[in-house]
Amino acid sequence: MSGERLIYLPLGGAGEIGMNAYVYGYGKKGEERLILVDLGVAFSDMETTPGVDLILPDIAWLAERADRLEAIFITHAHEDHVGAVAHHYEALQAPIYARAFTGNIARRKMAEQGHPEDAVHLASAWPETVQAGPFTVGFLPVSHSIPESAALVIDTPEGRLIHSGDFKIDSNPVVGEAFDPDLWAEVSSVGVRALMCDSTNVFSTHPGRSESEVGPAIEELVASAPGMVVATTFASNVARLKTLAEAGDRAGRSIVLLGRAMRRMVEAAVQSGVLSDFPSVVSPEDATQIPRENLMLLVTGSQGERRAASAQLARGKYLGLEMKEGDLFLFSSKTIPGNESGVIRIINQFSEKGIDVVDDTSGRYHVSGHANRPDLERLQDIVAPQMVIPMHGEHRHLREHVRLAESKGRMGIIATNGTMLNLSGNAPTVEEYIDVTKTYLDGSIKIGALDGVVRDRIRMALNGIVVVTIILEDDEPLGEPWVELMGLPETGRSKAALAEVLEADLAQAVGRAGAKTLMNDDALEELLRKQARKTAMDEIGRKPEAMVVISRLG
Known part of the structure; x- marks a missing residue:
């Protein structure tokens, strides 16, 4: 046995709708040559990610193996598939392949971020292909709600894979190519090991409209x-x-x-x-x-x-x-x-x-760009894959799509973000779980979802802020502490000004403090923070975030 394996690893887009990024690899364990399919974004909201400009997939695992990344392939020009290409290019430095319209959009994004536009290579539709290490990749036209969308035909030493991208079955899409069942049947006639398939509309039981x-x-x-x-x-x-x-x-x-x-x-x-x-x-x-x-x-x-x-x-x-x-x-x-x-x-x-x-x-003035359940069934019947691996959907979509595949006698498996599958055997197996989170584009800086920046921002938004300032000289207070309030009411239960009540209680706390506390910034900061939050709780029924500024003279 050679010890080589064919792997599939979603880093985004599996277990959520948006932020698509899917890794394929082939080779000996830990030495696989890799390709990436799509590199998209998700959009922030004021409730969970206030102030964040974009949400990007966490590519840390891939960036550590960038020397093994052969190429990036973009299925179409929607932001959740192409939006992160320029933001993550510096870390990956791999050639990017796309059809003409998608490439036009990708090149504009690269130029905006100061990256070379010629890193984006324009590819023709099937039967022309691109060689990327052990993979031979072709762009198979599909109909969708944006021009020149494509599924990917990925030929590997273990057999043929088809990555559907976003698609619908539309014989008259107005702009772009119609879905061609004969072409899909021809491509699938050699046998398809696995179909990675769009799951967005799996719960819609009526055929999709043109x-x-x-x-x-x-x-x-x-x-x-x-x-x-x-x-x-x-x-x-x-x-x-x-x-x-x-x-x-x-x-x-x-x-x-x-x-x-x-x-x-x-x-x-x-x-x-x-x-x-x-x-x-x-x-x-x-x-x-x-x-x-x-x-x-x-x-x-x-x-x-x-x-x-x-x-x-x-x-x-x-x-x-x-x-x-x-x-x-x-x-x-x-x-x-x-x-x-x-x-x-x-x-x-x-x-x-x-x-x-x-x-x-x-429903008269809009139709979806994604395949409904009957269309997903039809695609499975045309492709006749050995395995069906749902993607582009929340967990409930993936689960229902697996049920659909199994009802048609095919193997299905749920692989959410970070789940690495081995596709080499007769059935897909879970190899390992990769720890993936999200990356936030905050202004011009990328921050991790677990860095605490957005968490602190949410806490400030929910609780308001008290800024306490105190000046000391020779470890003795030079006057009393004073406060500034943001996002808090002006008066509390006592009907007095909240700032004045806080300042009075803080002055008393400092007056009771011993010399050891006044000499130690950490101890003094903790004392003032706790007192500010306690007083605010008594006055307004809320504990605000408290920031303490200590200035020492001499």
Whole structure:
């Protein structure tokens, strides 16, 4: 026996939706040559990660083995698959392969972070392949909600693997390639050892709808609107942007793109050749001179993002454009769980202005980019894999997907982030568990999820802050301590000013302190911190975070 093994290790995207990063390896244990499929981000929220800009996968395990990393392959240009490429490039330094549209986006990200754009290599679709150590990798076209999405055909010494990426079965996706069952059957005819498969919509029991089905409903809605029409969708959904723009164009409206991401995606689609007949657009400046009933704005912010164009229009003017009573705002998108409050806030702000808002409650103006359960079954029937390994889903999605595979007589196994599988035998086995967390991009600095920075930020937000300052000379207090309050009420139960009550109790505590405490910064800090929190608890029923500043003269 050679002792070589074929391994699969998700570092992100398995047990969660977003932040995809999947490692494949082949070779002797501890000497495997590696490839990485996707390197995406997740987005922060004020409840669990306040102030964090992006959440990146923890690549510490891979970075320690970067000398064995042959290449990075990106399936498509959604942020949860490509968003971390530039942020982690310095640690990995491996060539990046992607199709033209995805490569265009990846190169822009590399340039923004000061990395060489030529580290991103453009690859053609199947049957052309890329050799990466013991792996031969081909980009197999799939339909999704962004152009030039691809599954990966990964040939290894142990047999063929297929990594589905995000996909749906759509015979008419408007932009990009249709799902080709004959091509998939041909690719699978040699036998597929394992299918790593998207699990997002495993609980949706009806067949998925085509992107082309939303066009007539959108066209009817836009044509019947008396005032200005504004529509938002995912900026990356170029097919939907085209459908919306064509609906506006046919209704005799001038099209305006608002939002950097929206313009960037359309530009990338045109430059890479996947979009050639997008209706002409006018600038926001020129739009201010056009009657509002002849305008259609396509704007960013379908998930309620505070800085996006839709939120700014809800608050008032944006680039000289303003919505008024009788106008129409369309959410041609699904609200991702966790974003509901932001979307509802925007809807209510528009409602207060007398603007009609149409969302996707009816299902007429949006279709998912992910395969529903019947489509997952169909893909399994076409590919006929020996093993099914669910990915891109929360644990409940992965578990249900395994049940689906087993109901069709196939082996399935749950492998969440950090679970290393050995795929060499007749059944997948767990080799080991890797400790993976998350990395936060906080401003321009990367911090670990366990570093305590965000934890402290949450505690400050929840509890408020008391800053206690004291000056000593020759180990004797020079005056009494004073406090500054942040995020706390001005008065407490005693009806006196909270700062004055705190300062009085702190002065008494210092007066009672012995010489040993006054000489020792640690002891004095602990005394003042405990007293500040005790007094605050008595006054306002809350223990704030307490910061003590001790200054010594002489």
